Amino acid sequence: MGEPIDLFAAASPEGAWTVAEVTKRARATVEQGLGALWVRGEVTNFKAYGSGHWYFTLRDATAQLRCVMWARDNRRLPAAPTDGLQIFVFGKATVWEERGEFRLTALQLLASDAGGLWQIAFEKAKAALTKDGLLDPARKRALPLYPRRIAVVTSRDGAALRDIIAVTARRWPIAELLVLPTKVQGDGAEDELCAALALIARLPDIDCAIVGRGGGSKEDLWAFNSERVARAVAAVPVPVISAVGHETDVTLCDLVADLRAPTPSAAAEAATPDQAELLGRLGHLGARLGRGLALRTERTVERLARTGDRLVAGMELRLERGGHRLAAVGGRLDALSPLKVLDRGYAVARDESGSVLRRVAQFTPGLAFRLRVADGDVAARAEGR
C-alpha cells in the first residue's frame, strides 16, 4: 500500500506534483485497489501489431476500457477476437504511466459464444482455403484399389499408428507402410506436420497417404485445423486420407483431404482392399477359366489332367468336392458288398452247385455243403436238425 493521498499536500503551486509522480501514484493505487479480475464486454478497435501485441477496447453501453494483450499471452489463442465479439477477459488493471492511461493487461481471453475463438480461426482459414479452390469437390482424387506403398503421417507412439498397422496387416499385408513420425499436438506440431507432408513427394512409388491422430480436445486437434497444414495436405501428390480425432470432429485437414475417415482404423480400411475379397475374386476367375476351357472341347479333359497340379483354387475345390463324393459313394458300395457282411462274422452256406442254402428244410442230415466266411471257404456237413 502506498502512502494515502493527502489532498492538502499540494495545496499550492510551490508544492505541485510532477506528472510522473501522479501517474506513478495512480498506477500503484489502481494495481493495489483492483488487482486481477475478469471483465466482460464487447471488443472494439481491435488492432494487432507486428510485434504480436494486441490492443483493443472493451466496452458496454456506457463505458470503455482500453486493453492490451502481450504476444507472449495471446499466442496460445487460436485466433484474434474480432470487433463486435462478446468476450471475457482476465487481466490486471493498471495505469500506463507514459500515457497516463488507465487500462487492462489481458492475460486470458474467452469468447462467450460457443466455439468462440476456435470457430473464428476455423472459419477464417476455411474461407482462405475455399477462395483458393482447395475445398472444391472436383479436386478429390480416387484412391488406388491395390496400393503397395502407403505413407502414414502421425505420431510415432500413438494408438492411431498401432491401429493403422493392425488393420493393414490384416486386410492387405502386401502393402508397405512408410511412417513419417511427427508431433500431432503442442508446440512444433504444425511445423512437423507440414514437413512430413512435404516429404511424401520425395518418397518413391507412394500410392496414397494417411494423415491423422486419435481423438483429443479441440486444443489437441488444433494443428489439424491449421491453414498451413491444410495446404500441405492439399499439396501432397498422391490421394490423402485424413483421420483426425473422433467422428464428430471435422478439421480443415479432413476437408482438404481426398477422403475423410472417421478414425485412423477406418482410414486404413479405406486405403486397403480386403485380401480375402481378392482371393475370392481370383477363385472365381479360376473357376471361369476352367469352365471356359471345358467349353472348348472334350479333349481339354485330358489336358486338364495334365495341368492338374497347376489348377487354380476354384478348380481344385471342385475336384476336391468331386473326390469327396467319390469316396462317399465308394464307402456305401463297400458297405453293401457281401464280403463286408462276412467281415462282421456272418457266413454263407452253399450247396455243391453253389446255390445259397437259406432254410432249415434245405439242410437234410448228412448234407455236405460249403461255408463261405470272410477269408475263404470251408467244407461242412449237416449233423441233424
Place this chain on the structure above:
Amino acid sequence: MKAERANFAAELERLEEIVRRLESPDVDLDQALKLFEEGVERLRAARQRLAAAEAKVKQVLADEAGTLRVDDLDR
C-alpha cells in the same frame, strides 16, 4: 524389387480379359489352351504373392540436411 511389387489392378484386368476371351466362341482350342495356361500361371503367382505377404512397416526420417533415411520400425 520392381517385379515383386505386384500390380494387382493390372493383373486382374489381364485375367478378366483372358477369361472373357476364353469364354468367347471364336477362340480355337490352341488359343484356348494358351489362354488357360497363362491364366492359371497368373492366378498361381497372384495367390502366391498374397500368401507370402507380410506387412512391412518402415519409418522415414529426414536429417537437417534433408537427407532421407528409411529404417524398419520397431513394433
